[in-house]
Amino acid sequence: MPAHILVVEDEEPIANILRFALEREGYRVSCAYDGAEALERWRALQPDLILLDVMLPEVDGFDVLRAIRQASGVPVIILTAKDDEVDKVLGLELGADDYVTKPFSTRELVARVKANLRRASDVLREHRENERYVVQDLVIDLAEYTVTKGGQPIPLTHREFQVLAVLAAHPGRVFTRDQLVDQVWGTDYVGDTRAVDVTIRRLREKLEPDPSQPRYVLTRRGVGYYVRNE
Structure with a gap:
């Protein structure tokens, strides 16, 4: 069955252009035209990917993203104004997987959609010979797509899960930002490698008792990130 995409865009002509390009x-494709409708349709339809404009009536796109990330790791691509770095960074901090700036070409947007759908399960496929990794009291279960700490579930976005799974698959190995981008975001990713730092910070906030003194995901200054091999 083809992937189901929810387009959240308050300008109906733009939503129709996106629908046509994706259906082609x-x-x-399903559409929602404000934040409240977006949340209703997401809950009812459980789409495979969401295209989310950040400037929406009723409930803005960031609040929609916050609500989704409390319950789901569905890939989300945010649509932002051209060169609005604040929106891009905030979207990534809230758990967006990618962003496209307006005005955009439908060709670029479709390519981003394909790449994010393809990567959504890449970590599971690449490491399918192992069903779980254990890092101290963390258990990363690839089959169930879950992480527990001391037996308690830790809700992660799918991008956070992918980064953690890559690091846990190679304990002690230091990954540079570029290597993590290639492994998780894909070699065709054209965004900023700061997305890696944002994801690591969010992981630490969820996993570490004291994120400023991490025990699980560590930094090798000037090189990159790794997990302890103990």
Whole structure:
């Protein structure tokens, strides 16, 4: 069955352009035109990917993203104003997987959609010979797509899960930002490698008793990130 994409865009002409471009690629597409409707349709439809404009009436795109990330790791691509770095950074901090700036070409947007859908399960496929990794009292279960700490579930976005799984698969190995981008975001990712730092910070906030003194995901200054091999 083709992937189902939810387009959240308050300008109906733009939403229709996106719908047409995505349906032409064979995707199933649903649309929502404000934040409240977006949350209703997300809960009802459980789409495979969401295209989310950050400037929405009723409930803005950032609040929509916050609500989604409390319950789901569905890939989310935010649509932001051209060169609005604040929106890009905030979106990534809230758990967006990617962003596209307006005005954009539908060709670029479709390519981003394909890349994010393809990567959503890449970590599981790449490490399918191992069903779980254990890092101290963390258990990363690839089959269930879950992380527990001391037996208690830790809710992660799918991007956070992917980064942690890559690091846990190679304990003690230091990954540079560029290597993590290639492994998780993909070699066709054209965004900023600061997305890695944002994801690591969010992981530490969720996993570490004291994020300023991490025990699980560590930094090798000037090089990159790794997990303890003990």
